[in-house]
Amino acid sequence: xxxxxxxxxxxxxxxxxxxxxALTRDEALARLEPLxxxxxxxxxxxxxxxxxxxxxxxxxxxxxxxxxxxxAIEDSGAGLVxxxxxxxxxxxxxxxxxxxxxxxxxxxxxxxxxxAASAKAHPQPxxxxxxxxxxxxxxxxxxxxxxxxxxxxDKKKQGGRFKDLSPTPGxxxxxxxxxxxxxxxxxxxxxxxxxxxxxxxxx
Amino acid sequence: xxxxxxxxxxFGTQSxxxxxxxxxxxxxxxxxxxxxxxxxxPAVLFGLLAFWFYAPNSIAKASTAIWIGIGxxxxxxALEKIAPRHESWDLTWKELATDxxxxxxxxxxxxxxxxxxxxxxxxxxxRNSYDWDKLAWFTHWPLLLQAFTIVFIFDxxxxxxxxxxxxxxxxxxxxxxxxxxxxxxINKGAVGNPLELFLIGLGIGGMFDFLPRAAMMxxxxxxxxxxxxxxxxxxxTPRWWRFLFNTTEHHSLHHSRDFESTRxxxxxxxxxxxxxxxxxxxxxxxxxxMEGGRRMSIREQMTYPFTEGWKTIKERMGRAAPxxxxxxxxx
Numbered sequence: 165x166x167x168x169x170x171x172x173x174x175x176x177x178x179x180x181x182x183x184x185x186a187l188t189r190d191e192a193l194a195r196l197e198p199l200x201x202x203x204x205x206x207x208x209x210x211x212x213x214x215x216x217x218x219x220x221x222x223x224x225x226x227x228x229x230x231x232x233x234x235x236a237i238e239d240s241g242a243g244l245v246x247x248x249x250x251x252x253x254x255x256x257x258x259x260x261x262x263x264x265x266x267x268x269x270x271x272x273x274x275x276x277x278x279x280a281a282s283a284k285a286h287p288q289p290x291x292x293x294x295x296x297x298x299x300x301x302x303x304x305x306x307x308x309x310x311x312x313x314x315x316x317x318d319k320k321k322q323g324g325r326f327k328d329l330s331p332t333p334g335x336x337x338x339x340x341x342x343x344x345x346x347x348x349x350x351x352x353x354x355x356x357x358x359x360x361x362x363x364x365x366x367x
Numbered sequence: 368x369x370x371x372x373x374x375x376x377x378f379g380t381q382s383x384x385x386x387x388x389x390x391x392x393x394x395x396x397x398x399x400x401x402x403x404x405x406x407x408x409p410a411v412l413f414g415l416l417a418f419w420f421y422a423p424n425s426i427a428k429a430s431t432a433i434w435i436g437i438g439x440x441x442x443x444x445a446l447e448k449i450a451p452r453h454e455s456w457d458l459t460w461k462e463l464a465t466d467x468x469x470x471x472x473x474x475x476x477x478x479x480x481x482x483x484x485x486x487x488x489x490x491x492x493x494r495n496s497y498d499w500d501k502l503a504w505f506t507h508w509p510l511l512l513q514a515f516t517i518v519f520i521f522d523x524x525x526x527x528x529x530x531x532x533x534x535x536x537x538x539x540x541x542x543x544x545x546x547x548x549x550x551x552x553i554n555k556g557a558v559g560n561p562l563e564l565f566l567i568g569l570g571i572g573g574m575f576d577f578l579p580r581a582a583m584m585x586x587x588x589x590x591x592x593x594x595x596x597x598x599x600x601x602x603x604t605p606r607w608w609r610f611l612f613n614t615t616e617h618h619s620l621h622h623s624r625d626f627e628s629t630r631x632x633x634x635x636x637x638x639x640x641x642x643x644x645x646x647x648x649x650x651x652x653x654x655x656x657m658e659g660g661r662r663m664s665i666r667e668q669m670t671y672p673f674t675e676g677w678k679t680i681k682e683r684m685g686r687a688a689p690x691x692x693x694x695x696x697x698x
Contacts, residue, residue: 184680203660220662224551229461254461257665261468267476275479304420312578313424329482337471344467348460 175256176249177230177353183244188354189237195363199226212237228362229352235360246360255264255348261341268309269334276329293315370627373648382624386650391616394450404450405603410596411439415587420494420510427579432586443553445600450616453653456550456599465665466554469564473557474677477564477659506578513581515553518588518636529633536679540672541566544630547663549656551619555597560672575663590634609649613638616651624660625651 183192189212198214200207202225213236221228233250298312305311310337370380371387385391394404415435416545419427445459505513530609541563548555559563577585595602596618604614617632629646634640641647654660663671 183482220664222662223462224455264472266473272479299507301509307509310424311422335475344464351460
């Protein structure tokens with residue numbers, strides 16, 4: 165596979181499935197058509213091929229992941245085969261999503277750094293923080309709840325203003341979407357193949 | 368469709384809904400299965416409350432709550448696969464990726480926005496300007512009462528914000544996107560336009576002082592009740608639970624394609640707030656969404672409130688212009 169083909173395979177899925185010799189081209193396509201009979205799907209048949217596009221496919225549409233595609237009956241020499249090429253915007257978006265979340269993480273770092281530098285350049289007079297409440301209600305005490313303690317590490321609290329600017333969630337979701345892409349690129353082509361096979365078998 | 372009359376309102380004239388607890392299917396199967404799906408929800412709630420009440424101070428901290436939250440969601444995701452409520456709500460790879468995208472936005476982009484303009488940021492600004500020690504008396508209450516109060520304050524505010532969203536067009540626009548979901552899954556609560564997610568997160572709870580442990584317990588209550596709003600699992604929810612707390616049934620009705628049904632069950636955790644204000648309807652629906660169940664793409668979800676708002680403004684101005692033109696020629 166050349167480089168362009170490798171890049172295309174990020175969002176494109178291809179496959180072939182040998183047909184039952186007893187099945188004619190028309191019968192095979194007729195069995196596949198119900199797979200495309202879903203909300204928002206437009207299908208065009210030309211000769212021995214079906215092409216489709218989907219707009220806002222339903223969640224349970226069996227080919228919802230693939231926005232457009234073509235299915236063709238071809239003669240492989242050893243018999244008829246179904247060949248397909250499916251295109252998925254969802255796979256492409258999932259492939260790119262880690263970059264978006266890394267960008268959010270870097271934005272958080274950038275803002276936190278700017279605010280820290282600004283706070284250093286223009287130090288505000290230290291406000292006297294109220295002492296934490298260490299009162300325990302007698303009912304809680306009687307029921308055996310641990311008594312409140314003074315927070316041990318006040319140094320961590322100094323970063324409190326920036327606690328919602330941590331890059332960690334961005335990194336975590338970048339990782340989650342990288343894993344989701346691998347899962348989807350592995351799973352979805354297999355599910356499509358299984359659906360085509362079952363449709364052709366008439367099951 | 369004839370629909371079902373409840374008081375002065377008729378439900379299910381536009382899309383099938385089930386009204387009344389007696390008409391809702393129950394989990395079938397052996398005694399262990401029925402026992403599990405009957406007592407799972409209360410067991411988790413009381414188990415978490417006991418944990419946060421008795422956990423040593425070294426364990427009762429935010430990082431523990433985060434890990435419990437993640438573990439709970441992963442478990443419920445597995446439960447959706449093992450015991451789905453409706454096959455038509457099955458969580459596909461694309462649905463999971465879409466839902467997680469919104470969850471991710473909530474933790475990242477919305478976190479950055481909240482840093483500057485969330486209610487907590489504004490409350491911190493206000494509190495730093497005045498002496499609010501007088502509001503510290505909540506910390507003297509029993510922990511459970513503090514926890515309940517935190518959830519109730521948030522839920523009460525959210526009830527009115529949510530009800531406002533269904534009754535005032537400018538608020539409906541950002542919220543409408545959330546109503547285009549066509550099935551309920553564990554992360555569907557995060558799906559919506561970021562503007563709505565920001566609005567629905569507003570609250571005044573930050574005005575008051577509570578003990579950190581009470582805040583953990585409040586989080587546990589919210590998690591152990593609110594999470595079931597969006598889930599594809601059927602439970603034999605005990606009668607007292609569904610009287611007090613929001614359930615998948617209540618919330619599926621709220622997401623129904625039947626307009627009248629969507630105007631019910633606004634509360635997040637405490638459905639008794641809906642009962643207090645006469646908006647609670649006990650029932651469920653399987654067919655969800657808007658426009659006959661059209662699934663909206665993420666791109667459209669991001670722009671829809673603005674494009675629809677702009678269209679509406681243009682339409683109104685277009686209608687207003689001839690009226691003004693007619694008034695002028697009198698001179």
